[in-house]
Amino acid sequence: MSYNNCILILIITTVFLVNNIPIAFSIENDTELHYTCGTSCEQPFNDIYRESRALVMIDLIYNIQSYQGFRSASHAFPTNISGSEMAYGLALCRADVAPDDCKKCVITLINTTRHHCPESRSGIIWRQLCFVKYSDVDFLGIIDTLNMFSFWRPSSSAMFPDFTDAATNLTGSLTETAVASPMFYAHDQFQVMDTGYGPFTLYGVAQCTRDISTDDCKSCLDSAVTQLATGSSGAGVFYGSCNLRYEIFNFSTS
Incomplete structure (x- = not known):
């Protein structure tokens, strides 16, 4: 070998x-x-x-x-x-x-x-x-999705009927914004209204290393989206070339 x-x-x-x-x-x-x-x-x-x-x-x-x-x-x-x-x-x-x-x-x-x-x-x-x-x-300059770890926070998605849709919309928006940014970085928030417990805000960050191409940045973040546990109250995927994360609290300083 x-x-x-x-x-x-x-x-x-x-x-x-x-x-x-x-x-x-x-x-x-x-x-x-x-x-x-x-x-x-x-x-x-x-x-x-x-x-x-x-x-x-x-x-x-x-x-x-x-x-x-x-x-x-x-x-x-x-x-x-x-x-x-x-x-x-x-x-x-x-x-x-x-x-x-x-x-x-x-x-x-x-x-x-x-x-x-x-x-x-x-x-x-x-x-x-x-x-x-x-x-x-x-x-x-080479995309790295082999080095990887992920985390998620256990939660009952049944508590938040719109949670998965909100997380999916947020991470998709983050990916598009990060790829278009010269810094390969995006942060955003998404308000979830229909939770049964009142509205709350979902916060997210997406980022790529700046040695890879725009296409590779998108590929990396697209892969992270597929690995992300969007039914959790917080989750993240970290690769050697990008990372994607969301939480129900504001974890960035932006």
Whole structure:
């Protein structure tokens, strides 16, 4: 079996149930959601690649603010010398996050990645406000729906007759708006009237990494829509190239 095929077969798709997510999303209570490290199919980890990965991580930290919450990078150590090894990485902050909080989130993630995946040649880790991905294989500009996790909040959809329709309408609108946005980002809200308990508002966010094409952004979000548990009182799907989420509370700062 080839190295690439082995990676594809062993990529972990995890369904992650998140309860009690805090409503106030400041950097102080930003929480880790999920992580995936590389597999045993990878090439052996070594000090040369460790240094290449470190250069990528430093680049992400120092440039994430000036690039409006998204940065991709590739570096090799030693630079321009035979025997060097390339490392590739990207970081994405939710577009409503303040620049300082964005940088803090990325720093936290990179430190956590070193703890979770100390000798893995690839990894991805998500927090509430940002995510970081790295690899020794060039993934930049390539849609990633293989790295994935989702969450949902248990609820009785029978309590909200119009809930599923509202969630479907909201996520569809978010997808269209995000794809048309230069930032590949959208946030919106949708009021649900006929609940039997009075009206309430549904809030949602959609976002893609800005290294992929418009068509790939739409494909990624369309895939997220199909995976989203729209009968729940809150749900989210997070890929390596996009994310889509809705809640019955306002979780963004926009």
